[in-house]
Amino acid sequence: MPELKECSGFQYLKDTRFDRRTIQDRHRPFIAEVETFKHYPQAGKVALPRTWQLTEEHLSPLIENRRSVRKYAQEPLSLEHLAFLLWASQGVTGQAGRYLFRSTPSAGALYPVETYLSAHSVAGLAAGLYHFDVQHFALDPLTEGDQAEAVARACLDQSFMAQAPVVFLWTGVFRRAMHKYGNRGVRYILLDAGHICQNMMIAAEAVGCGSCAVAAIYDSEINQLLQIDDEEESILYAAAVGKKLIP
Ligand SMILES: Cc1cc2nc3c(=O)[nH]c(=O)nc-3n(C[C@H](O)[C@H](O)[C@H](O)COP(=O)(O)O)c2cc1C
Incomplete structure (x- = not known):
């Protein structure tokens, strides 16, 4: 068993520590900039509705009641609710x-995290x-046809x-944050994903x-499904997500 200090993850955290005494002299590697938004000019966009109807809910029961849910009602998710989740996140x-x-904070307002969806059962999508x-509050279609099984397989076969x-x-589009923050930027990308x-x-x-x-993922399998260059983005x-089963 390696000692904690021999693990590369721990070494990375140490290497990217800020220290009051050395913060002015720290070396940051040059990393070229990259665009803030990804564009899919070929994709015919699916406009998202901004018409979600919310009954007023207080925050505390939402926090109190949240539990990881792994069984869903048979009914499809509405496009309005999906749009709401995209807006909220x-x-x-x-x-x-x-x-x-955006609705969640991001170091330097750089927003290095991209959102993709695997739609299995969404009404009207x-x-x-x-x-x-x-930017356009829309979806760019990437791959036609249900990829839910492939996505589940790529998430350590979590059926x-x-x-x-x-x-x-x-x-994460690494260059977006690392251009400004160097190696420490990787921390910020992970924090953004959590928010x-x-x-x-x-x-x-x-x-x-x-x-x-879900973080149990065969990374390269999802990257291949998304057709992204995993030297730059991963x-x-x-x-x-799905509607809860009525108890
Ligand atoms: C970083 C992270 C990764 C997780 N990965 C998985 C996963 O791959 N599969 C899964 O079923 N649950 C996963 N979970 C859910 C946890 O098992 C769950 O949050 C934990 O058991 C606490 O239960 P609660 O979310 O209902 O409060 C993950 C949670 C986090 C925060």
């Missing part, structure tokens, strides 16, 4: 100059893989994921859905 909620601020276009009406897939998933899960509670965060985190 990565929607644009403000602007200052060229910065579009063809099954397949989609990219969430934050409950194939039953979920939708699976959120969050990737995003948590907002999505609480929003899911508010619309009668259950969700389960899967970080996922979450399965």
Whole structure:
């Protein structure tokens, strides 16, 4: 068994520590910049509705009641509720100059996390893989046809994921944060993914859905499904979502 200090993950945290005495002299590698938004010009966009109807809910029961849910009602998720979850997790909620601020915080407002969806059963949305276009509040269709089984296989064969009406897939575009923050930027990307998933899960509670965060992933299998260049961008985190079973 290796000692904690011999593990590369621990070494990485040590290497990227800020220290009051050395913060001015720290060396940051040069990493070229990359665009804030991914574009899929070939994809015919699916516009997302902003018409979700929410009954007023207090926050504390949503937090209290959230449990990881791995069994879902047979009914499809509505496009309105899916749009709400996308807005709650990565929607644009403000602007200052060229910065579009979003519903979750991000170091330097760089937003290095991209959202993809595996739609299995969403009313009015063809099954397949989609990219969430934050700027236009729309979905870019990537792969036609239900990929739920393939996504579940790529998440360490967790079969409950194939039953979920939708699976959120969050990737990190490393250069977006590392251009500014160097190696330490990797920490910030992981923190962003946590904020995003948590907002999505609480929003899911508010619309009668259950969700389960998933990090047990065969990374390269999901990256291949999403057709991303995994030298630049890679899967970080996922979450399965569906309407709760009526007890
Ligand atoms: C980073 C992270 C990774 C997780 N990965 C999985 C997973 O791969 N499969 C799964 O069924 N649950 C996964 N979970 C859910 C946890 O098992 C769950 O949050 C934990 O048992 C506590 O239960 P609760 O969420 O109902 O409070 C993950 C949770 C987190 C925060």
